[in-house]
Amino acid sequence: MEPPELGLCSASSLLALSQLLSPPEEEDEDGGRAIGVSSAGPGNIGPPKAAAPTAATQVKYGNSKEIWNAEDVPEDSEYNDDALDSREQPEYEILFKQHVSAEDMFLGMSRKDASTACCEDMLIKIKLPDTKASDITLDIREKVLDLRSPEKKLLLHLPHPVDTKSGKASFFSEKGTLEVTLRMKRELDFINFA
Known part of the structure; x- marks a missing residue:
């Protein structure tokens, strides 16, 4: 019969816990013993972990002059809100729209309700007083309006x-205004059949 697994109560775990709880003794300037602060922390409990790769041992990308790969850059990082731009932010309002028919309104034949979970479109109203349409630059990405x-x-x-190909302004x-x-890109669920 094999002995049961000790799991968290293994000898190495108990030894690491013991070292964590009892600070090591150090010699002071007079040659006597002084209790110092332990350099062990909660990460020292359990089996030793493999060392993380340093900058010198990290995997290099195809071109040696590149400092990062395209996958390393977060989505929409080109839209940084810099503090040097003195233009003010206009007032805006986000509304949600859903397509309903007589069956939805009067007969309740679908599972649609008044919540935003049943909405298909997002309407953004932006107040731009004293602005001409030719002066406006609008860029729509999947998660950003610029x-x-x-x-x-x-x-x-x-x-x-949102779907960047279907929309109107x-x-x-x-x-x-x-x-x-x-048009929102949403997962289909039992409420949203669009």
């Missing part, structure tokens, strides 16, 4: 990923 005008700048991280100069409608 709007620039001579006086205003808006870098908006969207609450849901309308500028209402009499109200000074830009309305951007974007």
Whole structure:
């Protein structure tokens, strides 16, 4: 019959715990013994771990002059909100829209409700008073809306990923409002059948 596994109560774990709890003794200047601060921490309990690779031993990429790979750069990192840009952020509002029919409204034949989980589109209303449509630059990415005008700048991280190929923008100069409608890319679940 084999002895049962000790797991956390193995001899090496108990020894490491013992060393953690009892600080090592050091010699002081007079040659006597003084109790010092332990250099062991919670990471010292258990079997020793392999050392992490240092900068010199890390894997190099294809081109030796590259300092990082494209996968290492976070998505939308080119949109950095720099403090040197003095343009102010315009007021904006995010609304959610869903497509409903008579069956949804009066008969309750679908599982749609008034929550945002049943919405298909995202409507972003941005107030841009005293701005011409030709002065507006709009860039839509999957998770970022980037709007620039001579006086205003808006870098908006969207609450849901959107389809960049299907969307529309309308500028209402009499109200000074830009309305951007974007189709959300969502997982299909029992509520959302779009």
